[in-house]
Amino acid sequence: MxxxxxxxxxYAASLGIAFxxxxxxxxxxxxxxxxxxxxxxGFYHGxxxxxxxxxxxxxxxxxxxxxxxxxxxxxxxxxxxxxxxPAKAAPLFAKARITKLGRRNANIAVECWQDQRERPRATAIxxxxxxxxxx
Amino acid sequence: MADPTQFDPQxxxxxxxGSGHSxxxxxxxxxxxxxxxxxxxPWREDLIGExxxxxxxxxxxxxxxDMASGLCIWTKMKSFQAIATLDLRVDYQRPARERxxxxxxxxxxxxxxxxxxVRGVAHDGDPDDPVAHIAGVFMALPGMSRDGK
Numbered sequence: 001m002x003x004x005x006x007x008x009x010x011y012a013a014s015l016g017i018a019f020x021x022x023x024x025x026x027x028x029x030x031x032x033x034x035x036x037x038x039x040x041x042g043f044y045h046g047x048x049x050x051x052x053x054x055x056x057x058x059x060x061x062x063x064x065x066x067x068x069x070x071x072x073x074x075x076x077x078x079x080x081x082x083x084x085x086p087a088k089a090a091p092l093f094a095k096a097r098i099t100k101l102g103r104r105n106a107n108i109a110v111e112c113w114q115d116q117r118e119r120p121r122a123t124a125i126x127x128x129x130x131x132x133x134x135x
Numbered sequence: 136m137a138d139p140t141q142f143d144p145q146x147x148x149x150x151x152x153g154s155g156h157s158x159x160x161x162x163x164x165x166x167x168x169x170x171x172x173x174x175x176x177p178w179r180e181d182l183i184g185e186x187x188x189x190x191x192x193x194x195x196x197x198x199x200x201d202m203a204s205g206l207c208i209w210t211k212m213k214s215f216q217a218i219a220t221l222d223l224r225v226d227y228q229r230p231a232r233e234r235x236x237x238x239x240x241x242x243x244x245x246x247x248x249x250x251x252x253v254r255g256v257a258h259d260g261d262p263d264d265p266v267a268h269i270a271g272v273f274m275a276l277p278g279m280s281r282d283g284k
Contacts, residue, residue, distance in 0.1 A: 011192035014181040038155035045156035046220045047198020054194055076193055080224040 012055040015048065026063070026095060029056045033089040044087040044121075049112060052094045053124040054079055057108040060096035061128060068101075070130075077105065077127040087121040090114055105129050141213050144172050144206045157202050160195050171242040172206040174199055178236050189233040193267075196237055196257050197225055200269045203241035204253040208273055211243040211251075217276040218251065226268045235259040237266060249275050 008017060015037065020030035031037060031052045039045030058074065065072060094112040108126045113119065148164035151157065152174070160182070165173040176191065176199045184192030201220060209215050231237050240262070241255035251273040256265045 009184050009192055010180070010186065011182045011184055011194055015194070035154075036156060036159035039157075040217075041155075045198060046201045046223065047160075047194060048156050050197040050201075050223070051192070051194025054197075075230075076227045078224065078226045079193070079197070080222065081197070081220075082222050083220045086219070 008055065008059070012051065015051055017052055017055050020093060023095065026097070027056070027059050028093050028095045029059060031092045031094075033091055038089060042089050044089070044092065046081070046083055046122075049083070049087055049092070049122050050079070050081045050124070052092060053081060053096075053110040053112055053122060054126065056094035056112075057096045057110045057124065057126045057128075060098055061101075061106055061108060064098050064101055064106075065130075071133055072130040073133050075129040075131055077129050079124055079126045081122055081124045083122050085119065085121050087112070087114060092121065103130070142209045142215055144210045147209065147215065148172075148174070148206060151206075152202065156198060160198055162199060162202060165238065167206070167210055170207060170211040170244070171240060172203050172210055173238060173240040174203045174206070176237045176239065178234050188230070190230045191235075191237055193225070193227065196231070196239070196267060197223065199237060199239040200225065200241060200255055200257060200267075201271075203239040203255060204243075204269075204271050204273065207241045207243045207253060207255075208246070208251040211246050218273045219276055221250075221272045221274050223271040224269060228265050228267060231257075231259045231266045238262075241269070241271075249277075251275070 020028045037048035096110040100107040106128045110124045111120045144167040152162045163175045245252040253271045255269045257267045258265045
């Protein structure tokens with residue numbers, strides 16, 4: 001089932017992002033917390049956190065589009081990441097919620113957490129352009 | 136002569152870019168001014184964002200801009216102090232070109248007692264044709280500065 005997650009890009013795979021589990025039909029992704037994601041000692045780099053959030057956003061979006069049997073090209077418009085608390089070197093989980101899935105764009109909200117689900121480490125809002133496939 | 140009491144982004148870059156996430160990405164120092172700093176992210180096959188096109192993913196670009204932001208804040212502060220990213224916004228103008236390095240330039244345009252405001256541009260050769268614009272807010276973490284203040 002995890003192989004269906006085409007949102008795991010070469011970058012996401014080499015960073016170590018993997019499928020963790022399904023929840024309400026949406027994948028929860030996991031990032032391990034090893035050395036290559038470290039910013040200041042013992043904590044995640046903000047860029048690695050952002051990479052996980054963005055990947056989770058695309059994973060949910062690709063699945064939603066697939067469910068509607070839509071073939072569109074995804075183009076990022078923007079992402080805003082709010083860093084709420086430092087993420088320590090331990091597994092970090094992320095799950096996205098599609099706030100709006102329109103004809104031309106999608107708006108996605110993503111959260112990531114560690115041991116306490118109700119205390120997110122970071123959240124992101126993403127806007128993605130849904131373009132007609134180029135011929 | 137360089138003032139040894141001043142923060143030197145070039146020296147700091149060799150230190151903070153050498154390990155962890157930035158080291159893995161292979162970020163390099165390029166240049167700096169009084170309130171800005173420029174870094175470069177070399178193109179690499181395992182950092183692409185799509186299997187069909189050889190374009191750097193956006194995650195590494197966010198990392199690049201976050202590091203350039205931190206360095207430009209310390210440069211403007213003239214000292215190293217623990218800071219935390221509160222919020223970072225990236226507006227993508229276009230994908231980076233295939234097999235191109237990405238250069239990130241961040242400028243700290245406003246520094247208050249506890250907050251630092253940053254804006255920046257990521258491009259792949261021509262600063263007037265950016266890949267992305269960024270805006271971020273950072274907060275100084277009291278009690279965590281290197282000199283113990």
